[in-house]
Amino acid sequence: MRPGFINLNKPAGLTSHDCVSRLRRLLQCKRVGHGGTLDPAATGVLPMALGPATRLLPYLPGEKSYRAIIHLGLHTDTDDLTGQILGRQSAVGVQRHQIEALLPGFLGDIDQIPPRYSAIQIDGQRQYALARQGKSVTIAPRPVHIQTLDILDWQAGEVAQLVLAITCGPGTYIRAIARDLGTALGVGGTLAQLIRTHSGGFDLSGSHTLDTLAQQVQQEQFQPIEIPTALSHLPSLKLDPVWTQRWCFGQRLPLESLAAAEAPYPVLVLTQQQQPLGIGRYFEGVLSPRVVLPPP
Incomplete structure (x- = not known):
């Protein structure tokens, strides 16, 4: 297998490691890696590397973009809809101008506390594993950079729906943005849907599903993205x-x-x-x- 990259459109329900395993089997390639974890419920761009190109993943552009749907008025233990609901608070009184006033405080270089359920390692264990065991640990804030936060849509209600376009650096948790925004509004917030539209220099418009890749392999038409193309920046x-x-x-x-x-x-x-x-x-x-x- 020639080394190179794949712009994968990750489906909902698969972990990033699941995608690695499937591509290993599909391409009969032992060395496959991904360029940044995407939550199982999320979809969209997941850069994949084949063969020696796995060593080049850290050199892909770090900027990522997302389309996020946030529900205000709910608070869950995972900060998304896959978790247990910890609280409900009517969001009827929340207005768009209140959100617009808060968003600038999330921009630039900020300290962000990751969700309790995350892949961050604490004392050699994944944070999500500790959370599932019921263990309470202190999660230290981490520096992240958020470049843009734009409101795409707003629907007021008992559980209000906010759609954001987000551009940020690596390590940023969109679930944490939903949680912290809901906290700042006093009603709680949780991530309802997440699509990664850009990552590692790859766009959603040029991505391929696992089914499409399988078809290309079957028809002997599969070609990875060349290393010079992926690292042209x-x-x-x-x-x-x-x-x-x-x-x-x-x-x-x-x-x-x-x-x-x-x-x-x-x-x-x-x-x-x-x-x-x-x-x-x-x-x-x-x-x-x-x-x-x-x-x-």
């Missing part, structure tokens, strides 16, 4: 055969052809024929290997 450098050999041996390369910067930055390293060789870290005129892919 990075500066790139082509090496001649001599420098390629040095690179494959893991040697640092003195180079002056790349732009100087105050901090190290990643560079996609290619052969003269555009074949990927890996990722380097460039700083002060030296390119240091960080990910060395098998020679083409």
Whole structure:
């Protein structure tokens, strides 16, 4: 299997690891990884990597976008509708202008407390496993970045419905946004539906379902997204055969052809024929290997 990426449209009901397992069987590829956990109930873009490309997942663009439906007037233990309802409070009095006034406080660099049911590890155990065991632990706030929060639709009611378009950085929990917004309004909030519309540089419009991928494999038409295409946001450098050999041996390369910067930055390293060789870290005129892919 040629290394590369897949823009998968994850269905509801599957975990991100379920998708990894299904692609392993479908493509007969042992090394499959995903680029960011998506809750089982959520759907949408889940970047997948095949073979050595799994080592490049951290270098995909980190920005993610979502379409979230939030129910105000409900509070659950999971902060979404899959959990137990802990409380109800009429949201009849909540008005759109109140929400608009609160949203700026969620923007930028903020500290966010993850949901009790999350994949975060605490003392070597997943937080959701501890929650299922009834164990109460202190969950520390985590820094996240939220770039935009736009109201797409608003329906007032006993249980009000708010639809948001959200653009954020990695590690952001949309369930936590629903919970905290409901708390700020005094009525409670929970996530009712989540669609990831953009992640890792991939859009929902170009994604493929598992059924579509299975059909492509059956018809021998499956082609992964090429590594240079997926990492086109990075500066790139082509090496001649001599420098390629040095690179494959893991040697640092003195180079002056790349732009100087105050901090190290990643560079996609290619052969003269555009074949990927890996990722380097460039700083002060030296390119240091960080990910060395098998020679083409």
